[in-house]
Amino acid sequence: MKKIVILASNPQGTSRLRLDKEVREIYEGLQRSQWRKHFDIESRWAVRPRDIHRVLLDIRPQIVHFCGHGEGDAGLVLENNVGELQFVGTEALSGLFKLFADSVECVILNACYSQKQADVITQHINYVIGMNQAVQDPVAIDFAVGFYDGLGSGLTIKQAFEIGLAAIQPNSSISTRKLIPEHSWENETDSEAQSHFMPILRTKAGLGEYTDPANYxxxxxxxxxxxxxxxxxxxxxxxxxxxxxxxxxxxxxxxxxxxxxxxxxxxxxxxxxxxxxxxxxxxxxxxxxxxxxxxxxxxxxxxxxxxxxxxxxxxxxxxxxxxx
Structure with a gap:
C-alpha cells in the first residue's frame, strides 16, 4: 500500500486557487483506477510549516504532493497561525526531507517556480517534480490528474510523469500559482501561455539504473x-x-x-x-x-x-x- 499525502495552502491575501478541485480530481481518478486498492490518500488544508513534519511523522507517506503558491528563491507559500502567508525556504524543506528519505519516494511541488526546491530536495529523495515557470491553475490541475491517473494504472513514476505532460491542455486563464503574477496572460495565445510552464522531473544523483524505473x-x-x-x-x-x-x-x-x-x-x-x-x-x-x-x-x-x-x-x- 502506497500512502499519498496532499498538502494544500492558499493563505489570505493571495490569489485564489482551485485546490479543492485539484484534490477532488486526484481522489476521483485514483478511486476509479485499476490499482485503487494499492493507494491510500489523505489531504491536509491550510498547511503551516509545522504541519509538514507532523504529517510526515504521523502518516509516513511514500508520495508527498504540495499544491499552492510558489515564489522561487523565497520558497513555497504556507500559512502562519492566523492564516497569513509564511514562506518555507528551500534549505528548510531539503533538511526536512533528508530526515524522511527512507520513507518518501516522490515529492510533487505543484506550484510556480518550484524547480528551485526540486533541485535541492532531490539530493535526498529519489524523485522530485517541480515547475520551471509560472503555472496556470487549470494547467497545474491537468498535470496532477494525468500523473495520478498514470500511477493508478500501474505505471512507474517516470511513466506517470509523461502521462501528466500529455494531459496538459492550453488555457488562457490569468490565475497562476505565483504569489503575485508578473504580467497578465490575457493577451497571449494558448500556445504562448502553455510555453511558460513545464514540469521538471528530477532524480536523485547516483541512482544509476533507478533512472529507468521500468527496468530497475x-x-x-x-x-x-x-x-x-x-x-x-x-x-x-x-x-x-x-x-x-x-x-x-x-x-x-x-x-x-x-x-x-x-x-x-x-x-x-x-x-x-x-x-x-x-x-x-x-x-x-x-x-x-x-x-x-x-x-x-x-x-x-x-x-x-x-x-x-x-x-x-x-x-x-x-x-x-x-x-x-
Missing part, C-alpha cells in the same frame, strides 16, 4: 536475529510482498544461526513497500517444545545497503502469487 532491479533484504534460546533451530519464514501486479509470498523453512540470517532478494521499482516478514519456530522439531518467538527476536527489512553481519542467503525462486 535492486537487492533488498530481510535480516532475522534470533534470541539465543532459538538460535540454530529451524523456523518457518514467510515474506509477503505487494506489487502493482498483485500479491506475492515466499515461504520456506530455514535454520536461523546464532549470528542471524540475512535473506537477500530482488525489488523492482513498481513493487510496493512495505513488505511483511513472519517468522515462526516449528515446535515439532524442537526438543524443548518452543511454540513462539519472544520479543527478543528481531526482524529487520531493508534495502540497498546490506548489513555486514549475519549469514547471507539469496532468494531467487519459489515466490507464489496469493489472493486476498
Amino acid at each position: 532491479i535492486g537487492t533488498v533484504w530481510t535480516q532475522i536475529i534470533p534470541e539465543l534460546s532459538n538460535a540454530n533451530k529451524r523456523h518457518l519464514i514467510t515474506i509477503k510482498w505487494a506489487s502493482l501486479e498483485g500479491f506475492w509470498q515466499w515461504q520456506q523453512t530455514r535454520v536461523i544461526p546464532e549470528g542471524g540470517l540475512l535473506l537477500c532478494y530482488q525489488k523492482r521499482n513498481k513493487d510496493v513497500f512495505p513488505r511483511t516478514t513472519i517468522v515462526s519456530p516449528l515446535s515439532e522439531i524442537y526438543e524443548d517444545g518452543v511454540v513462539s518467538i519472544s520479543n527478543a527476536t528481531k526482524v529487520i527489512n531493508g534495502h540497498l545497503e546490506e548489513p555486514a553481519t549475519a549469514f547471507r542467503e539469496e532468494i531467487n525462486s519459489k515466490w507464489q502469487e496469493i489472493k486476498y
Whole structure:
C-alpha cells in the first residue's frame, strides 16, 4: 500500500486557487483506477510549516504532493497561525526531507517556480517534480490528474510523469500559482501561455539504473536475529510482498544461526513497500517444545545497503502469487 499525502495552502491575501478541485480530481481518478486498492490518500488544508513534519511523522507517506503558491528563491507559500502567508525556504524543506528519505519516494511541488526546491530536495529523495515557470491553475490541475491517473494504472513514476505532460491542455486563464503574477496572460495565445510552464522531473544523483524505473532491479533484504534460546533451530519464514501486479509470498523453512540470517532478494521499482516478514519456530522439531518467538527476536527489512553481519542467503525462486 502506497500512502499519498496532499498538502494544500492558499493563505489570505493571495490569489485564489482551485485546490479543492485539484484534490477532488486526484481522489476521483485514483478511486476509479485499476490499482485503487494499492493507494491510500489523505489531504491536509491550510498547511503551516509545522504541519509538514507532523504529517510526515504521523502518516509516513511514500508520495508527498504540495499544491499552492510558489515564489522561487523565497520558497513555497504556507500559512502562519492566523492564516497569513509564511514562506518555507528551500534549505528548510531539503533538511526536512533528508530526515524522511527512507520513507518518501516522490515529492510533487505543484506550484510556480518550484524547480528551485526540486533541485535541492532531490539530493535526498529519489524523485522530485517541480515547475520551471509560472503555472496556470487549470494547467497545474491537468498535470496532477494525468500523473495520478498514470500511477493508478500501474505505471512507474517516470511513466506517470509523461502521462501528466500529455494531459496538459492550453488555457488562457490569468490565475497562476505565483504569489503575485508578473504580467497578465490575457493577451497571449494558448500556445504562448502553455510555453511558460513545464514540469521538471528530477532524480536523485547516483541512482544509476533507478533512472529507468521500468527496468530497475535492486537487492533488498530481510535480516532475522534470533534470541539465543532459538538460535540454530529451524523456523518457518514467510515474506509477503505487494506489487502493482498483485500479491506475492515466499515461504520456506530455514535454520536461523546464532549470528542471524540475512535473506537477500530482488525489488523492482513498481513493487510496493512495505513488505511483511513472519517468522515462526516449528515446535515439532524442537526438543524443548518452543511454540513462539519472544520479543527478543528481531526482524529487520531493508534495502540497498546490506548489513555486514549475519549469514547471507539469496532468494531467487519459489515466490507464489496469493489472493486476498
